[in-house]
Amino acid sequence: MTATTQGSAMKSKLLRWSNDFMYQAILNHAQKYDGKFLTCVKSTGIYCLPSCPARKPLLKNIRFLATEQEAIAEGFRICKRCRPDLFYRGESVDENLFIEMLARIRSCPSSFSRVSSLAKSGGISTTKLNELIRLHAHLSPADLLNRERIKAACSALTHSSQRILDVGLAVGFESEASFHRQFSAHMAMTPHAWRLLNSSSEFALKLPDDFTPDYAWRYHLRDKDSLSEHLDKTGFTKALWVNGYPVVIHLQIDGHTANCRWTLPEEFIANSEQPVGVEIHRQVMRLLGLNTDVLGFRSNARQNKHMARLIESTSAIYVPMTANPFESLVWAIIGQQINLTFAATLRQALIKLAGPVIGQDGFRIHPSAKEISELEPHQLTDIRFSRSKAQYLIGVAKAVVTGALDLDQLEQGSAVVAERKLCELKGIGPWTARYTLMRGMGFADCVPVGDSGLYAALQQFYQLDSRPSTAETEQLMKPFSPFRTQATTCLWESLRNKS
Incomplete structure (x- = not known):
């Protein structure tokens, strides 16, 4: 059907509907009529979808038109709340609503003192807000607000000399006590300790009472002969990419404290004036899984029989992540359709081939996208990669280097968008994308x-x-929402416990 024919069909249907019928449809915010007609408001000069959440004018102030072209020709403008332009382009209204809402929060987190004020700013109900943020951020609205307030506070503490109390109030916390409590819970240190990060070469993280590092060490040392991670009696050693340079960190767990210290290479000191403490803190939090909402997961288990049964024989698991999203994506591509042992062997071979050497003893850092993008497929097939896997890996690395794939940006946005963008790349399917979302982006x-x-x-x-089956798996995992990443990790661990 051509656009002209389709428009004629809409006009014909519009003639059969009375204004009263269509007015009742918009009062009910009826989504099923989106695309069937448009509400054009004479007093404001805007046109809306029937489902638009905005307050409805009187019928006498409305014109009903069949197509977007008609509305534009009559001089009406796009409604910024229901975005009919996105609807007619086939883009997700909800997706854009989330992205715009996230941008508003980040521009001024103190503007939203309550979840209800956030819902009102988007013109939606609190129920719809909860569904929207759960889908895209995998958080509750309150948790999303807290996360963004803490991020804004971290930036202010790093880049300004404001009093700590003033920083907390400026980002939306109601009191100094509330700010300190939430900051310490999210960052595993006080605001004062955070402010000192960039003027030191070490820091300490306060660990939760139920934290044990065993699972994190097992995850990071899947390859027992790893060239890029090392665990001994003194602690865990790994090299991290910081501002484009490899920085060796050493982590030691002492009771409920994780002590981190690092050494900078001479070329870093000579060529970079950027502070490193904040970035090292971010990556260490990832390595230990300290961004995991274990308390929320276990609290939910009190009302969820499936969760309760899952955790009854499992200690608290803080889901460790890779140091950065790219490292997780590399592991996911390597691990496609092969067993864990062979995947670890391929990873070690890749690191030996392309990972820069750090220090005198052959210790290496996991190669960045730049090193992998410069490889030729035959170099990977020579170390037992399949030809397709070699092409996928190099292709992804090149996408990161050129900026076509911005993993850091995806990590800070919508899980729906991140999965879609990853799956658009050759060789990336749902398993690879979702594993990267879990272990590389923290969704x-x-x-x-x-x-x-x-x-x-x-x-x-x-x-x-x-x-x-795949469909059955999706269904069986539904009872564990909104904590399916933790539930997946516990289920994996249940296999080990049985063996």
Whole structure:
């Protein structure tokens, strides 16, 4: 059907509907009529979808038109709340609503003292707000506001000399006590300690009472002969990319404290004046999984029989992440359709091939996108990569280097957008994308469909006769929402506990 024919069909249908019928539809915010007609408000000069959440004018102030072209021709402007232009272009209204809402929060987090004020700014109900933010940020609206307030406070503490109390109030906290409590819970240190980060070569993190490092060390040392991570009696050693340079960190757990110290290479000191403490803190928090909402997960278990049964024989698991999203994506591509042992072997071979050497003893850092983008496929096939896997890995690295794929930006935005952008790349499917969202970006409600370990764990957990299909896996994991990343990790761990 051509645009002209489609427009004629809409006009014909519009003639059969009375103004009273269409007015009742917009009073009910009826989504099923979106695309069937437009509400054009004479007093404001805007045109809206029937489902627009804005307050409705009197019927006498409305014109009903069949198409967007008609509305524009009559001089009406796009409604900024329901965005009919996005609807007619086939873009997601909800997705854009979330992105715009996130931008508003980040521009002035103190503007939203309550969740209700955030809902009002978007012209939606608090129920819709909760659904929207759960879907895109994998957080509750209150948790999203807190996260963004803390991020704004971190920036202010780093780049200004404001009093700590003034910083807390400026980003939207109601009192100094509330600011200190929330900051310490999110950053594992006080605001004062954070402010000193960039003038030191070490820091200490206060660990939760139920934290144990065992799971994190097992995750980071999947390859027991790793060239880029090391664990001994003195602690955990790893090199991190900081401002484009490798920085070796050493982590030591002492009771409920994680002590981190680092050494900078001479070329870093000579060529960079940028402070490093804040960036090292961010990566260490990732390595230890300290951004995991274990308390929320376990609190939810009190009302959720599936969660309660899952955690009854499992200690608290803080989900460790890779130092940066690219490292996780590399691991996910390497691990496609092969077992863990062989994946670890390929990872070690890749690091030996392309990872820069740090120091005198052959210790290496995981290669960045730049090093991998400069490889030729044959160099990877020579170390037992399949040709397709070699092409996927180099292709992704080149996308990162050119800026076509901005992993850091995706990490700070919508999980829906991040998964879609990753899956647009050759060789990236749902499992690879969702694993990267879990371990590389920290999204809390991911199900890595296609994971054989998850299939086996679900079969065991639900006592099924056979392993579930992809569709069945999605269904079986629903009771664990909005904590499916933690639930997945616990299910993986249940296989190890049984063995």
